[in-house]
Each structure stands twice: as C-alpha cells, then as structure tokens.
Amino acid sequence: xxxxxxxxxxxxxxxxxxxxxxxxxxxxxxxxxxxxxxxxxxxxxxxxxxxxxxxxxxxxxxxxxxxxxxxxxxxxxxxxxxxxxxxxxxxxxxxxxxxxxxxxxxxxxxxxxxxxxxxxxxxxxxxxxxxxxxxxxxxxxxxxxxxxxxxxxxxxxxxxxxxxxxxxxxxxxxxxxxxxxxxxxxxxxxxxxxxxxxxxxxxxxxxxxxxxxxxxxxxxxxxxxxxxxxxxxxxxxxxxxxxxxxxxxxxxxxxxxxxxxxxxxxxxxxxxxxxxxxxxxxxxxxxxxxxxxxxxxxxxxxxxxxxxxxxxxxxxxxxxxxxxxxxxxxxxxxxxxxxxxxxxxxxxxxxxxxxxxxxxxxxxxxxxxxxxxxxxxxxxxxxxxxxxxxxxxxxxxxxxxxxxxxxxxxxxxxxxxxxxxxxxxxxxxxx
Numbered sequence: 473x474x475x476x477x478x479x480x481x482x483x484x485x486x487x488x489x490x491x492x493x494x495x496x497x498x499x500x501x502x503x504x505x506x507x508x509x510x511x512x513x514x515x516x517x518x519x520x521x522x523x524x525x526x527x528x529x530x531x532x533x534x535x536x537x538x539x540x541x542x543x544x545x546x547x548x549x550x551x552x553x554x555x556x557x558x559x560x561x562x563x564x565x566x567x568x569x570x571x572x573x574x575x576x577x578x579x580x581x582x583x584x585x586x587x588x589x590x591x592x593x594x595x596x597x598x599x600x601x602x603x604x605x606x607x608x609x610x611x612x613x614x615x616x617x618x619x620x621x622x623x624x625x626x627x628x629x630x631x632x633x634x635x636x637x638x639x640x641x642x643x644x645x646x647x648x649x650x651x652x653x654x655x656x657x658x659x660x661x662x663x664x665x666x667x668x669x670x671x672x673x674x675x676x677x678x679x680x681x682x683x684x685x686x687x688x689x690x691x692x693x694x695x696x697x698x699x700x701x702x703x704x705x706x707x708x709x710x711x712x713x714x715x716x717x718x719x720x721x722x723x724x725x726x727x728x729x730x731x732x733x734x735x736x737x738x739x740x741x742x743x744x745x746x747x748x749x750x751x752x753x754x755x756x757x758x759x760x761x762x763x764x765x766x767x768x769x770x771x772x773x774x775x776x777x778x779x780x781x782x783x784x785x786x787x788x789x790x791x792x793x794x795x796x797x798x799x800x801x802x803x804x805x806x807x808x809x810x811x812x813x814x815x816x817x818x819x820x821x822x823x824x825x826x827x828x829x830x831x832x833x834x835x836x837x838x839x840x841x842x843x844x845x846x847x848x849x850x851x852x853x854x855x856x857x858x859x860x861x862x863x864x865x866x867x868x869x870x871x872x873x874x875x876x877x878x879x880x881x882x883x884x885x886x887x888x889x890x891x892x893x894x895x896x897x898x899x900x901x902x903x
Contacts, residue, residue: 475513477547478506480603481531482521484610484659484695487603490519493553493576494579495599501585503660506603514548516541517583520556522629524797531556539570549573555629565570577615577630581761590659596618605849607883608655608691609648613641613679617661619698621725622736622803623768623796626830633661633662635670638679649688652884656806657864664697664706677705680741690885692848695721699747700739707728707754718755719859721790723763727782728775731768736803741782748786759862761790766824767817768796769808776820783827789835790868791828795821829895836869836893843903846871846888848880856880858888869896878902 476497480490494504505511516538520531531554538550551573557564558576565574575583602609616630645656658680660666667675683692692713694706697720704841710716726732729741751758764783766776783791795817798810849865856873863869872889873880880886880902888900 474501475503475517476507476515476517477508477511477513478504478517478519479534480506481534482519482523482527482555485612485658485661486519486521486613487653488600488610488612488659489554489577491600491603493517493519493583494538494603496581496584498601499599500588504601506601511547513888515545515551515587516549517551517553519580520552520554520751522554522556522559523625524794524799526797528556535568535571539568542570551575553577553583559625559629570706578866597613602653603817604865605883606652607849608657609653610657611641611645611648612636612659613651613663613676614660614666618665619662619666620736620803620853622734622808623765623799625799625802628801630661633665633669635666635668637670638667638675641679645683645686645689649686652883654688654690654885656689656693657695658683659695661696662698663694664701664703666714674701674703676703680706680716681709681713684709684716689715691715691717691861693717693719693861697722697865699724699744700737702747703752704750707751710755710758718758719761719862719864720751720758721761721864725763725765726768726771726779728771728778731771731775731779733809734770735765735768759789761792761864761868762788764791764793764824766793766795766820767812769804770812771796771812771820780824780827783824783831787831787835788828789832789862790864792832792867793821793824793828809895832869833893833895836895836898839890839898840893841890843887844871844900845885846873846900847885848873848882850882851875858886869898872897872899874899874901876902 478490478494479485497504518534521527535552541547542550549572552571553575555577557574561574596892614633614635616633617627618633620627647807663676667673692715699722718748724744727741844860846860848856848858850857854875858871887903889903890900891896894900
C-alpha cells in the first residue's frame with residue numbers, strides 16, 4: 473500500500489485542510505500518517521503556514537529537512553501546500569527546486585489528481601481523516617477575511633471572506649457526530665461575519681442554533697470573533713442551548729484609541745468596554761478569550777500602560793499576547809516604521825503575561841469547591857486530563873483528575889468536584 477506522510481503546520485484551519493486531503497488520499501487507496509516522528513512512506517506532504525515570521529521560518533526549515541531526506545534517499549517525493557506557498561509560490565519554486573510540486577491554499581485537491589497513474593476526478597464527500605482525539609473536531613465555517621487590519625497578512629493570503637453554505641456545514645456536523653465527535657470547535661478567521669456574502673445578513677446565530685439541535689452534539693465552542701457589529705442574537709443562542717459553551721474567543725488586539733486607529737480596527741476603547749460589559753451581562757459566567765498585541769508601530773509607554781490597566785479591569789479568563797512582527801505587503805509595513813525596539817517589545821510582552829498569570833490564578837481559584845462538567849481528553853501519569861466548557865484544547869487550562877478505583881473513559885463526560893487550582897490548571901475528583 474502506498475503511504476503518504478503529512479506534516480501540518482500552523483493553525484487549526486490548516487489542520488482541517490490537511491484532514492480533508494488525507495481523507496481524499498485514503499479514499500483513493502493510500503495509507504496516510506500525520507506528524508509521524510518515524511515516517512514510513514516515500515511521499516511527504518507539508519501543509520505550511522505563512523502568517524508571521526516565526527511560522528514562515530518553521531515551514532521553510534521543515535521543507536529543507538525533507539529536501540535533505542530526499543537527497544539521502546529516505547523519501548522520493550516532496551509536495552508543499554498551504555499559506556506559505558499560496559503567498560510566495562514563485563520565490564519558493566526558484567529557491568527550492570527539489571520540491572516536486574507546489575500547491576496553494578485552495579487547489580490542494582489537484583495534488584491527488586497529479587499523483588494518480590490514471591488520473592480521474594477526485595470525488596467529493598466526507599472523507600476527512602480526524603487527527604484530533606475522536607471526541608472533538610475542528611469545524612471550519614468560512615475562509616478568508618474582509619477586514620484589513622494594518623498588521624495582518626491573512627487577507628493577502630486567503631482573500632475575501634467566503635462562507636460555506638449552511639446546509640453543507642450541518643451535513644458535516646452530522647457526519648462528525650456519526651464518527652463519534654461530541655465537541656465542535658467552530659473556527660473561522662472571522663466567524664461573526666458568517667453568512668453576509670451568501671445570505672446578505674449575519675447568520676452565525678442561526679447556524680449555531682441548528683448545530684445545537686443535532687442529537688449527539690454535547691459542546692459547541694466559538695473561536696475568532698470580531699468585536700465590530702457583533703451579532704447579539706448569538707448570546708440568546710448561548711443562553712437557550714446548554715450545549716453551546718459559555719465561551720467566546722474574540723481578539724481585541726489593544727485598547728488605546730491611538731493604537732486601535734493605527735491598527736485600522738474600526739472599534740474604539742469605549743465600544744470595547746461596552747462590548748465586554750454587555751457580553752458578561754447577557755451571558756452570566758461567560759469566559760472570554762482574547763489576543764492582545766504589544767509593540768505595534770507608534771506604541772508609547774502611555775499606550776502600553778493603558779493596555780495594562782485595561783487587562784486589570786477586564787480580567788479576561790483567557791488571554792494570549794504576542795509582539796508585533798512586520799509582515800511585508802501589509803498597510804503597517806508600507807506606511808509605518810517598526811519603531812519599537814525588540815527589547816522593549818519583549819519587556820512589555822513579559823509584563824503583560826505576568827499580569828495575566830496572576831489574573832488566571834485568581835479566576836481558576838474561584839472554581840475550587842464547585843462541581844463542573846468535564847470531558848476527559850487523555851491519561852497522563854497518575855491523572856486523567858480533561859477540560860470544562862470554558863477550555864479549548866491545547867490553549868486553555870486543563871482539569872487534572874487523580875486516578876482512583878473508578879476508571880474514566882477518554883471522550884466521556886463526568887461531574888468533577890474542583891479541589892485545587894493553579895494559574896493554568898485545576899485539580900478535581902469525581903463528584
């Protein structure tokens with residue numbers, strides 16, 4: 473049997489593309505692996521990320537490692553797909569001629585057709601290979617973005633926002649449930665925009681409601697909302713369906729009006745404060761995840777102090793942060809000088825994350841003594857490791873349940889009494 477080894481880099485949206493292509497390969501008689509430390513095939517496929525400098529470097533290094541393996545006879549063919557090759561195709565073809573084929577973000581199905589000895593059209597249908605634990609999956613509802621934030625290269629790579637038809641998404645959800653998936657991580661570059669291009673109105677609330685009504689869907693978690701023109705029907709759906717997690721990932725980037733204007737965020741400090749206040753009022757107990765940026769061109773000490781004060785006030789249950797990295801082709805790269813020194817960026821980032829660490833410790837400590845619904849993801853040493861509805865895989869705090877007489881099953885839900893807490897994890901026992 474022909475074996476194809478996949479390496480999937482970057483975000484969960486990339487992972488979904490990898491899973492779809494792996495499924496097509498399997499349906500056509502191939503055996504596939506992903507991120508295997510000991511690859512056994514003669515064909516390697518790399519799904520690359522081209523978002524920021526570190527991700528691009530990782531993608532290039534991975535390709536070059538495969539080129540070395542090819543030169544040593546350990547593999548025969550290398551194929552590259554994804555965001556990096558979508559953005560830099562001509563340069564990559566010239567610089568790394570050892571790669572046997574380059575594909576972008578949207579034409580990766582062509583790879584399978586090109587490999588077939590007797591080419592015939594690649595069939596549609598749900599052939600996706602799930603690489604996550606069997607009880608949860610990522611569900612991509614759209615591609616691209618119509619926002620043009622000054623720092624962001626994503627619209628340059630993926631183009632305009634394209635919603636998937638609602639019927640197609642619901643069909644995929646039913647298929648995922650038939651495969652044992654109980655938890656859906658709904659992802660998009662900007663999920664609150666969903667439906668505008670297809671239906672002339674935002675339909676994320678209607679979509680989530682239809683998903684919530686499908687038997688077998690235990691949890692739905694929403695990622696990557698934009699604050700401007702937030703669809704408030706969504707909070708009503710959260711409150712009316714217990715399987716829609718009280719969780720929202722909404723990137724805010726900054727709070728200083730000076731920074732927000734320079735970033736082209738089209739949303740003010742006052743609007744941000746009102747948004748957070750209303751979300752917390754309309755969905756009691758909601759856990760908000762956000763992403764913030766430090767070191768954007770022109771960020772002053774005063775802007776940064778304002779950001780720190782904002783984080784103290786907002787007390788985000790979940791927060792990530794990163795230092796600005798100039799990306800060619802963006803408005804910021806063309807019009808702003810990258811004038812905040814790297815050591816200043818790092819110092820600000822460290823201060824911000826130390827503050828969030830203290831906030832996270834206090835947030836998690838408040839859960840001690842409560843009983844929470846927990847899904848078990850895996851076993852690790854003396855513990856079962858799981859999550860509550862307030863925790864997305866890989867990025868949020870986990871629940872560690874000490875092993876006892878009762879065996880817990882991966883992918884099952886249990887009521888857990890929270891007995892202890894640290895900054896980024898809590899401890900519990902079966903209630």
